[in-house]
Amino acid sequence: MPEYACARLASVPNESGPNHSGTASSDHPYADRFPVNRRLPEQGRPRAEVLAELEQIATEEDRAWEGGKVSGTMYCGDHDHYAYLTEAFGRFAHVNALQRDICPSMTRFEGEIIAMTLDLMHGEAVTGTEPGGLVTTGGSGSILHAVLAYREQAYAAGNRSPNLVKPETAHVAFDKACHLLGVELRVVPVDPATTLVTAAAMADAIDEHTIALVGSAGNYPYGTIDPIASLGELALERGIGLHVDGCLGGFVLPFGEELGYDVPEFDFRVPGVTTISADTHKYGYALKGTSVLLFRDQALRAGQYFHQVSWSGGKYMSPSIEGSRSGGLLAATWASMVHLGRDGYRRYAADIFSTAEAMMKVVRAQEDLRIMGSPTFCFSFASDELDIYHVADHMRPKGWRFNGQQYPDAIHMAVTRPQTQPGVVEAFEADLVEAIAYARERSAAGVAAESGAIYGGVPGGLAGLTDDVTDFIEQIMDSMLDAQMSLPPQ
Ligand SMILES: *Cc1c(COP(=O)(O)O)cnc(C)c1O
Numbered sequence: 001m002p003e004y005a006c007a008r009l010a011s012v013p014n015e016s017g018p019n020h021s022g023t024a025s026s027d028h029p030y031a032d033r034f035p036v037n038r039r040l041p042e043q044g045r046p047r048a049e050v051l052a053e054l055e056q057i058a059t060e061e062d063r064a065w066e067g068g069k070v071s072g073t074m075y076c077g078d079h080d081h082y083a084y085l086t087e088a089f090g091r092f093a094h095v096n097a098l099q100r101d102i103c104p105s106m107t108r109f110e111g112e113i114i115a116m117t118l119d120l121m122h123g124e125a126v127t128g129t130e131p132g133g134l135v136t137t138g139g140s141g142s143i144l145h146a147v148l149a150y151r152e153q154a155y156a157a158g159n160r161s162p163n164l165v166k167p168e169t170a171h172v173a174f175d176k177a178c179h180l181l182g183v184e185l186r187v188v189p190v191d192p193a194t195t196l197v198t199a200a201a202m203a204d205a206i207d208e209h210t211i212a213l214v215g216s217a218g219n220y221p222y223g224t225i226d227p228i229a230s231l232g233e234l235a236l237e238r239g240i241g242l243h244v245d246g247c248l249g250g251f252v253l254p255f256g257e258e259l260g261y262d263v264p265e266f267d268f269r270v271p272g273v274t275t276i277s278a279d280t281h282k283y284g285y286a287l288k289g290t291s292v293l294l295f296r297d298q299a300l301r302a303g304q305y306f307h308q309v310s311w312s313g314g315k316y317m318s319p320s321i322e323g324s325r326s327g328g329l330l331a332a333t334w335a336s337m338v339h340l341g342r343d344g345y346r347r348y349a350a351d352i353f354s355t356a357e358a359m360m361k362v363v364r365a366q367e368d369l370r371i372m373g374s375p376t377f378c379f380s381f382a383s384d385e386l387d388i389y390h391v392a393d394h395m396r397p398k399g400w401r402f403n404g405q406q407y408p409d410a411i412h413m414a415v416t417r418p419q420t421q422p423g424v425v426e427a428f429e430a431d432l433v434e435a436i437a438y439a440r441e442r443s444a445a446g447v448a449a450e451s452g453a454i455y456g457g458v459p460g461g462l463a464g465l466t467d468d469v470t471d472f473i474e475q476i477m478d479s480m481l482d483a484q485m486s487l488p489p490q
């Protein structure tokens with residue numbers, strides 16, 4: 001692979017900020033401090049010793065986000081809540097949710113998670129069909145299952161070359177699902193000022209093979225909400241599905257609406273909405289590894305089913321893509337929801353919405369910056385005057401970890417509970433003002449920035465990548481996985 005990429009990968013900046021004393025960004029994290037396991041140890045180590053090692057590592061890594069400078073990812077950020085979820089998880093972690101005969105609790109937990117999420121998404125507004133749902137492993141899992149459901153429905157109707165229409169801003173998980181499931185994806189550009197798609201533009205992309213439209217509430221790049229009501233009308237008019245991606249917003253926007261923020265209806269109150277994804281492992285404040293997919297009509301859900309009754313291992317049937325599933329994750333998700341209740345979610349949402357407003361006010365006060373569209377709890381900002389990645393570069397050593405975006409270059413902040421701590425907005429303002437001065441200087445001098453448009457903060461320094469260099473990107477991924485497998489020299 002080109003030397004450039006190796007050098008860049010080896011020097012991936014420590015995204016975790018200055019408090020981080022570990023070696024997480026090196027190719028051999030922690031090798032200098034803890035035993036390296038080159039083979040399965042013949043004699044195991046005492047539990048207390050292993051747990052102490054884990055405790056030390058986790059405590060150090062937690063410092064990277066505890067100060068409230070990391071976008072997204074740690075949605076709750078409350079160690080008491082995490083301990084509570086871990087206790088719930090621990091009671092059922094060894095249970096396989098596939099085997100309901102010995103763990104009827106899973107039927108209860110999953111059923112109630114779905115019922116509570118349906119309640120939040122106004123399932124009571126559904127008439128004429130019976131709504132249903134599915135707990136999946138995450139947002140991408142919910143989207144994959146939804147696309148599978150629409151594809152199976154299309155196949156059953158004789159449509160063997162189905163396509164899905166999404167606004168450009170809808171999550172890349174739709175691209176992945178279409179890739180995996182052999183569905184054509186049609187991408188519709190958004191209005192650069194509002195960042196939103198129009199129903200008219202979506203209508204132009206529809207043909208007789210279109211199985212569903214996608215709208216986001218809100219979308220990942222800008223936190224803006226697509227015009228779901230008009231997309232719903234369009235879907236009904238054309239007799240196709242409409243998936244609302246509420247992976248990010250599903251557990252926070254409904255409370256924003258209750259609190260009086262400007263949140264348009266995006267759920268089952270909109271007649272054309274046929275499926276909704278909402279991530280419990282984001283603003284549902286559950287453990288990582290769960291999301292909910294809801295169906296207006298259980299008939300569509302049947303597309304998930306797989307059965308093979310002539311296998312020597314026995315008649316097999318699974319209601320979704322996964323086989324064995326952790327009972328612990330269902331128990332912890334359920335525990336998060338019943339502990340917080342509407343009141344808890346609303347209180348957290350109030351803090352998140354007001355913090356996001358305060359942070360956006362700081363951004364709006366900077367003449368060189370502009371906010372993309374009209375966001376709510378998660379926002380993105382760009383600049384026509386300077387290279388915005390210099391801003392990210394300058395703020396990173398202070399502990400800030402944003403996500404980089406492109407077309408236009410922008411930086412993204414999903415406001416979560418850690419940002420609602422006292423002092424975070426003030427620190428954001430002080431560091432941002434300084435960063436703008438730095439960025440102005442660097443941009444004027446024509447110096448290239450380090451940060452780039454990489455989702456989720458994985459390797460920096462790769463800003464110039466395009467799909468024209470697929471081989472090159474594959475080499476980078478090879479080298480990422482090779483690094484994961486490699487051990488430090490003896
Ligand atoms: C995070 C996210 C997803 C994908 O979810 P994963 O849990 O990362 O698989 C999909 N859509 C939106 C809007 C998201 O923010």
